[in-house]
Amino acid sequence: MTPTIDEFQRARAQYPMPFTRIELAVFAVKDGKLQVLLGQRSEPPHAGKWALPGGVVRIDLDTNLDAACQRVARERLGVALTEAQQVIAVGARRRDPRAPWALSVVYRAMVRPHRLHAVAGKRLVELQWFTTEEATTSALAFDHAMLIARAVTQLRDQVSVLHFPPGLMDQTFTLGELQSASEAVLGHALDKSSFRRRLDAAQTVEPIAGEVRSGPFRPAQVYRLPG
């Protein structure tokens, strides 16, 4: 081994590293509203309070941060999160009473609620959906209310420029459904004509030729996200 490795080993012994975790902000549109999945903690600290599901980064198991996010999602929620996006890293002394210095890398993902069969993992009593309004204004565990607010802002910025996150919609959808979901995320109504004009210009959706969805009204063209 080179002297540099030795030096690292010495540095590691000398300087303890932050307690490093992943926190998941899993969003869904339910009942026409943007909601976030929280777990109720069964143990101190903050026993009884609601918190983002999360877990420790395991350098023996995870090849990188994204993989750690995937593993935590599987372990804590029992689901595979496709294409979660990093929101921010927060790290400070006294963030988490279990450690002198805690660093959390926050990820966000969107899911269709009926496709998520989330099961509460360790240290959680149960999982429950909260509107983002409720979640960001109530007393959650740790600094999670602030983290959720950050994630919501990022998500809205993305949707407002018609960059729809995977997981927002089912594989196929109508433009009416896409507009409803966008309105739920953004928290305000959109103009139909303008919405479609912008979709056209942005080329973010493509029609599936010949496929329509019917009901007691005019059938709607079915679309999908390209790629």
Next chain:
Amino acid sequence: MTPTIDEFQRARAQYPMPFTRIELAVFAVKDGKLQVLLGQRSEPPHAGKWALPGGVVRIDLDTNLDAACQRVARERLGVALTEAQQVIAVGARRRDPRAPWALSVVYRAMVRPHRLHAVAGKRLVELQWFTTEEATTSALAFDHAMLIARAVTQLRDQVSVLHFPPGLMDQTFTLGELQSASEAVLGHALDKSSFRRRLDAAQTVEPIAGEVRSGPFRPAQVYRLPG
């Protein structure tokens, strides 16, 4: 001590934490171009190569990530970085040969080059400015070329909506100077009339009454960033 603290201590012994660092992407406008400050490494790994200045997060010294960024700036560059912005956290196995698993939190900041009296700290031969073009296309140490590309994108997004980062301009400046600096950051020319109209609407600069800058041409109104 509560059982939970014990549990954390056990977890820490059981699960080694990532080797956690701060990397600094310090930008300046020099010679009409956006440039980034790199240091040449004096030791392996990547001895001789250019890299972002950075340092280990010290949980005994730093109260949070932003404070760690400040300390690293002081130690490695000898300057106080005002209002650095977090860009991204990257973490993976084999990112850094010195550690089995390395996590870097990347910050970006803008400085006026003549105000920076940067002195190369430990493990660096010297510090030098590179155009972002050079930096993102040449073979830098570690994954730093990618990190710089990320930081540049974020910076451009910010300036393109007239959110000027502190450190871009001196305390006072003319609109001509502000436009030149913006053009350097964005990498393309801007229309003067449109630029000023947008500044007016955004209220991101305020004139200093009565103060003008002279030269062999019509005197220019002097402005400052509000706040």
Next chain:
DNA sequence: TCAATAGTGTCTTTGAGACATTATAGA
């Protein structure tokens, strides 16, 4: 007067909001 930059005005294009209109299914 000239060179150089500051500052303003006008025309046009683009994009999006508001809102109306037509279309088409099932009940």
Next chain:
DNA sequence: TCTATAATGTCTCAAAGACACTATTGA
């Protein structure tokens, strides 16, 4: 026919790009 939603069209307004023009200094 009625109701609900789909799909399109039109008018207007706001913002920004293109570009020209005037203003003011020192050399």
